[in-house]
Amino acid sequence: MPYKWTTQPGETSQQLRLWPHQSLPPRGFAGFILVTFTLILIPTLPLLGTALLWGLLPFVLLAVAGMYFALQRNHKSRLIEEVLTLDQEMTHLRHTTAKGDVKDWECNRYWAQVTKYDSDGPVPHYVTLRGKGREVEIGAFLSEDERIALFEDLQRRLPPDQPSASTK
Numbered sequence: 001m002p003y004k005w006t007t008q009p010g011e012t013s014q015q016l017r018l019w020p021h022q023s024l025p026p027r028g029f030a031g032f033i034l035v036t037f038t039l040i041l042i043p044t045l046p047l048l049g050t051a052l053l054w055g056l057l058p059f060v061l062l063a064v065a066g067m068y069f070a071l072q073r074n075h076k077s078r079l080i081e082e083v084l085t086l087d088q089e090m091t092h093l094r095h096t097t098a099k100g101d102v103k104d105w106e107c108n109r110y111w112a113q114v115t116k117y118d119s120d121g122p123v124p125h126y127v128t129l130r131g132k133g134r135e136v137e138i139g140a141f142l143s144e145d146e147r148i149a150l151f152e153d154l155q156r157r158l159p160p161d162q163p164s165a166s167t168k
Contacts, residue, residue: 002142003150005157013087014157018150020078020141029071037064080141084129086157093129093136107131114154116147127151 003018024032040060047053076098085092091112095103108131115135117126125147128135139150 002146003139005153013085016082016084016086016157018082018084018139018142020080022078024071024075029075032071033064033068036067040064082138084138091129091131091158093138095136105129105132105134105136107134109158112158114151114158116151123147125151127154129154 002021003016006015006017007013008015037060040063044053044056044060047056079096079098079100081096083094085094086109089109090106091109092104092106095105097103112129112131115128115130117128118124120126121128121137123140123144125144126137127139127147127150128137130136138154139147142150
């Protein structure tokens with residue numbers, strides 16, 4: 001699961017860190033670009049020494065550059081991070097976007113509600129936190145199964161005497 005609960009020794013606060021899947025390490029990225037470039041060049045080997053090679057080469061380079069920039073953009077999307085802190089009195093969510101912008105939300109822990117929208121959200125099993133007059137998403141980048149597990153986990157961690165959490 002791309003999320004992890006931690007508790008600092010001697011403290012009562014709990015912290016949940018969520019991040020998107022990161023399945024392509026930098027070495028794999030370089031290898032993929034090299035293999036792609038090599039496989040695209042194999043059909044052009046018979047054209048070595050001809051003018052046609054120079055006509056095709058810009059398109060080959062354009063294809064590899066397009067793949068490179070697409071993977072770089074995907075890498076930037078993986079920089080998203082959410083940190084939920086639950087202490088004795090407060091619930092605090094910090095969302096860091098891919099651009100590095102930070103969005104904060106907090107409310108009294110007693111009034112924090114976790115809600116799961118099975119089909120009404122932008123993604124199936126959309127999980128939100130509600131409190132202090134605002135509703136914020138949490139874990140929208142997770143898979144469906146992970147969002148369901150996150151919802152159940154948050155229900156267990158928030159105080160049992162809070163207003164009822166619901167599934168819509």
